[in-house]
Amino acid sequence: MRFNLRYLLFSVALLAACNSDKPGSNPDPGPDPGKDIVDQVSQYDARPFDGQKRAGVFYEIYVRSFADSDGDGIGDLNGVTAKLDYLDDLGVAGIWLLPIYTCDSEHGYDVIDYTAVNPDYGTLADLENLVAEAHKRKIRVILDFVPNHTSHHSPWFVEACKSAGSPYRDFYHFSQTAKPGWYAVPSGTTDWFYQGVFDRSMPDLNYGPASSCEQSGAFVALTDAAKFWIDKGVDGFRLDAVKHIYDSDISAENPTWLNKFYTGLNAHFQGKSALGFDDIYMVGECWMATEQMAEYYKGLPALFDFTAWADRLLYALKNDHAKWFPKDMIAEREVFAAKRPDFIQATKLSNHDESRARTEVGGSHALSLERCKMAAAVLLTSVGSPYIYYGEELGFFGDKTDKGGDRNVREPMLWKPKAEDTERPTWISSTKNTDTGVGSVAVQAESAASLYNVYRKFLRLRNTYPALAEGAIALPEWFDDASSADKQVMAFYRTAGSEKLLVVHNVSGTQCSYAFEGDVVAPVADMNGVTFSSQGNSHTLAMPPYSSIIFEMQSR
Missing domain, CATH: 2.60.40.1180 (Golgi alpha-mannosidase II)
Structure with missing residues (x-):
């Protein structure tokens, strides 16, 4: 020795x-x-630490709840820009913005115009400024992108409903026969029905056969929208609900579509990276078991690991049963590598669609905070490409299954004690989950024993040591x-x-x-x-x- x-x-x-x-x-x-x-x-x-962000850790931001720059109670793009130094100090190398487009909802996944910024969040110039300022700090910016459906208020859908001969008719699935998950056309050709897997307000896009999907009007329009953002400096996209683009989530159709979408946009991205990256960053939401999920690596270089990584880690923390977790990860990665040797396994503890990690590992129980520290330590020392959901570094609570649903896991960020926090969005009147038992950034920053400083420490370690990164x-x-x-x-x-x-x-x-x-x-x-x-x-x-x-x- x-x-x-x-x-x-x-x-x-x-x-x-x-x-x-x-x-x-x-x-x-x-x-x-x-x-x-x-x-x-x-x-x-x-x-x-030499300041180099080797780890490539991403931070997920719900803009509406992150930071309010103009006092209107709603988080905005300028608020995110104002907090880039916070993110830089934390050690993140990329931010994922939940949908920032014009929409008809709080969540933003019912997109009206893929190239227009939600006025609640600011302007196109604000987005461009955010991207430029992020790049100064070596932080990539990726946008949430929705390939499965649009809003029923999208001009594409409004025009498609008017006539069976509309040039936008083939952008969506129409039928004169009612089927499960199909809804009556609201105007125009009212004797027809359209498909909307998630909701009647979100009609599904139609790309035709996967083998020739790149020739469809919807594919071309969506690709053009993505190119618009690439030309504005955006570094990539998180693709929503990739297993729902085609009806069968286990056929080759979805990976085929994803491969064509990624390949075409990657070609457009070449030479445009302000940070010197060779390829565009594109990660898919693929909520599936390991073997099924692995097939989607034929289409995309990066996928979120929901079941094997996150579920097993939370199980280990709740049941004091950790010994086999690394073995399971090694076995899973072998399955992924067989499909794509350069795969990126995007790991996380929770996100905007799930109950908060602290709630999952014990909620108000006294042990939940210590378990969150342990979860952070494992996330940032294990394999994968980690994502941190905003507020997770402070120990936010939130049960999605409780009354309030999504709002429970999308409450405003805590920058200072509530009475003096002028940057905290106030669009949610009741913030029961974060008003008790969660210290603000300002308070936790002063304590070496805080969850926030555990995140800072392990992020610094991951950025310092290539073996961890x-x-x-x-x-x-x-x-x-x-x-x-x-x-x-x-x-x-x-x-x-x-x-x-x-x-x-x-x-x-x-x-x-x-x-x-x-x-x-x-x-x-x-x-x-x-x-x-x-x-x-x-x-x-x-x-x-x-x-x-x-x-x-x-x-x-």
Whole structure:
């Protein structure tokens, strides 16, 4: 085993510290004027962060609820621009804006005009300014794009309804026979029906056979709209409901359509990236099991992993059952790689369509905050391309299944204590989920024990170490698949080039001991005060509840 001086000094300091507090406790001593507060999350000194955002972490923003720049109670694009320094400091390298187009709803997925900015959010010039300012901070901007349907107020649909001979008639699915999920045409050809899988207010677009979809009027119109945004500097798109573009979600039709859409726009994107990226960024919402989802990698380079990654991690946190999580991720990634070797696995804890992560892991239960810290640590040390939903870094609550539905998970961001927060949108009159038990950015920023600073710390680690940012994942050689011992602990290697890190998480509310062997170079970082003892290359960790530690290992 090779120790360096830094390792010995930290070991001595760590052993002294562990005797001063009850095992597993994590008191907040307050800011240390001699040390950046984010570095106080860990008792070890990681490699200094050089400012490069290697990790490519994205941050999801519901503009209506993020930041209000003009005092009208509604979040806007200028509000997002004003908070770019916050996002830059957090360490994100990209932002995903939920639909910003003209629409007829709060959510924005019923698009009226794909190239017009919702006046509630500002102007086209505001969007262009946001993109330019984001690029100055090396932050990409991607827009939510809706290929499955439009608003029933879209000029395309209004014209299509007027006559069976309308040039827009083929943009949608019409029939003179009523079917499940079909609705009577509201005007014009009222003896006809149209398809609207999600709602009567959102008629489905029709691209014809997937083999020739690029020749359809709807495909050309939608592609032209996307090119409009690329020419305005936008870096890519999140595609909504990609499994619903064609009726059969398990046929080759949807991946075929997606491949043509991506390929055509990628060609248009070439040479236009202000940040020097070779390809456009395009990620699909594909809520499916692993094997079915993998087929969609034939169409897109990136997909959100809803079931295998997020569901399994939340299960691990709620059931103290973490040991097999890395093994499951390795197996899943092998399935993806068989379809697309350069696949991007977009990971997240929750988003605008789901109950908030804190609610999922315990809600008002006292453990929910510690579980959220652990969820953040796993998200930012495991494989994948992480996304953070706004407010998740503060520990927002929100149950989508409760009265209020979507509004429960789209409440306004908390910048300062409510009484003095002039930037907080007020469009929702009742904000029950965030008014209690959630500290604002200003308050949490002052506490090394806050969830916000846990996110900042682990984002900094992921951006600093290539092995965390983009490295491979592997099980440690001592992993025993048949044993349930240490089931509350997950351990895995992350490697990139000559850099090898060992990551260990205790996801339970119980202190435990964990033994491993290997050539440790130095501890890199921890959370919640992990102590350890070593004899030769044998090591024993004393892991408090909801604790993590990362070691730099000797790479052979």
